Amino acid sequence: MQTINWYPGHMAKAKRMLEDNIKLVDMIIEIVDARAPLACRNPDFEVLFKNKLRVIVLNKSDLSSKSQNKEWITYFKQQGIMAVELISTNPGMRKNAVALIERTGAETVRKYREKGINKTLRAMIVGIPNVGKSTFINRIAGTAKAQVGDRPGVTRSKQWVKITDFLELMDTPGLLWGKLDNEILAKHLAYIGSIRDDVLDVEEIAGLLLLDLMRLCPEQLMARYKKLTSEMDTPEAMIDGVCRSRGFILSGGVLDTERAARIVLDEYRAGKIASIALENPNDNLYMGTADEND
Ligand SMILES: Nc1nc2c(ncn2[C@@H]2O[C@H](COP(=O)(O)OP(=O)(O)OP(=O)(O)O)[C@@H](O)[C@H]2O)c(=O)[nH]1
Ligand SMILES: [Mg+2]
Missing domain, CATH: 3.40.50.300 (P-loop containing nucleotide triphosphate hydrolases)
Structure with a gap:
């Protein structure tokens, strides 16, 4: 990220x-x-x-x-x-x-x-x-x-x-971590809407969220966005899949990826995709870097 x-x-x-x-x-x-x-x-x-x-x-x-x-x-x-x-x-x-x-x-x-x-x-x-x-x-x-x-x-x-x-x-006003090196936890903060979207790359965040959800709850995810498959393995492929699932295609066949990203984040935050936690007590999320944990 x-x-x-x-x-x-x-x-x-x-x-x-x-x-x-x-x-x-x-x-x-x-x-x-x-x-x-x-x-x-x-x-x-x-x-x-x-x-x-x-x-x-x-x-x-x-x-x-x-x-x-x-x-x-x-x-x-x-x-x-x-x-x-x-x-x-x-x-x-x-x-x-x-x-x-x-x-x-x-x-x-x-x-x-x-x-x-x-x-x-x-x-x-x-x-x-x-x-x-x-x-x-x-x-x-x-x-x-x-x-x-x-x-x-x-x-x-x-x-x-x-x-x-x-x-x-x-x-009281929400207080963010002063500094957060753990990329997984940082991603989670972005997914749940605790970091302002205007300082994020929303397409990247939404794509990463979709990859995580494909791992956590593939059936619910594919039921909501019908053209997603478990073979899609990059954030970009996931967002393209959402565009195709929802028909977010602009003139000239260009995919409206920004619209797809915003919709995914909105739907996730509103609980429309699945009721599932991103973290479990045994995940050991404080250990290592995102790459080692993925
Ligand atoms: N699904 C669900 N949504 C909730 C729940 N509690 C709050 N929300 C929603 O979460 C959003 C944020 O709620 P706020 O009460 O403004 O959150 P806050 O912690 O005061 O946020 P800041 O003041 O920005 O730090 C709103 O859209 C609420 O409707 C809950 O238990 N379940
Ligand atoms: Mg508040």
């Missing part, structure tokens, strides 16, 4: 803002995309939130498979981090999410009470861009208090959202 300048200027500011606000909150709720939990785990968070009460929400779990979600929850539990799966776009999530926060904060609340303080529980919602932080907050609040969008960088500054007299959530 080409080298991309993916760390927009506002990220450094966002990181400082997180640092400055840690002391105001009782717990950190880290939202990750269930399709790529490793790529979503910005190492900066490990440093920033080291001594904080913390829980992981495996969000967009509707876009992964039930068995993979379970494996990831077990994986995080083994590391001593509580994790739950959630679908933040699902109206029924509120009860589970509030229960999760109350369970996580129960000990803190008890300590406050012992001291005779009836204090509001405050949770900071963090994660890389586009994983659904603002959607999570809006569903819990029951109203669209935080701005949401199907692209990264929608939330630009912090925002407190009051849920009840005893619970407040803080929405």
Whole structure:
């Protein structure tokens, strides 16, 4: 993959803002995309939130498979981090999410009470861009208090959202990894829409995504784009195959590859191709380079 300048200027500011606000909150709720939990785990968070009460929400779990979600929850539990799966776009999530926060904060609340303080529980919602932080907050609040969008960088500054007299959530801008040498994880961030498409070569990314999906879920992929075959072994061949599947052919027989690439990314991100995770706990994705792992 080409080298991309993916760390927009506002990220450094966002990181400082997180640092400055840690002391105001009782717990950190880290939202990750269930399709790529490793790529979503910005190492900066490990440093920033080291001594904080913390829980992981495996969000967009509707876009992964039930068995993979379970494996990831077990994986995080083994590391001593509580994790739950959630679908933040699902109206029924509120009860589970509030229960999760109350369970996580129960000990803190008890300590406050012992001291005779009836204090509001405050949770900071963090994660890389586009994983659904603002959607999570809006569903819990029951109203669209935080701005949401199907692209990264929608939330630009912090925002407190009051849920009840005893619970407040803080929405924060998505924070990307400062530096990411692992090409596989970088690809995953691009696929799930956490890196702005305008700094990416969308045709290359969409082609690489199709190659990965051909490996992970060939039947579903070929059901959606009927002219794709498992013999196609380059990103370009894959995109050409999508053009032919959908009839994206311009005058003179030229294939409209850019249109095909954008449609593939849109359909993948909306969960229209398959419900499957890109990463599994045993993948060893931190080891070696992309070439060695492929
Ligand atoms: N399928 C599915 N889509 C979701 C889920 N949660 C959020 N989304 C979608 O993901 C996109 C991003 O949601 P946001 O809430 O804006 O994400 P964010 O983390 O606040 O993003 P930034 O503010 O840009 O960092 C939107 O199109 C949401 O509708 C989910 O559980 N499942
Ligand atoms: Mg947001």
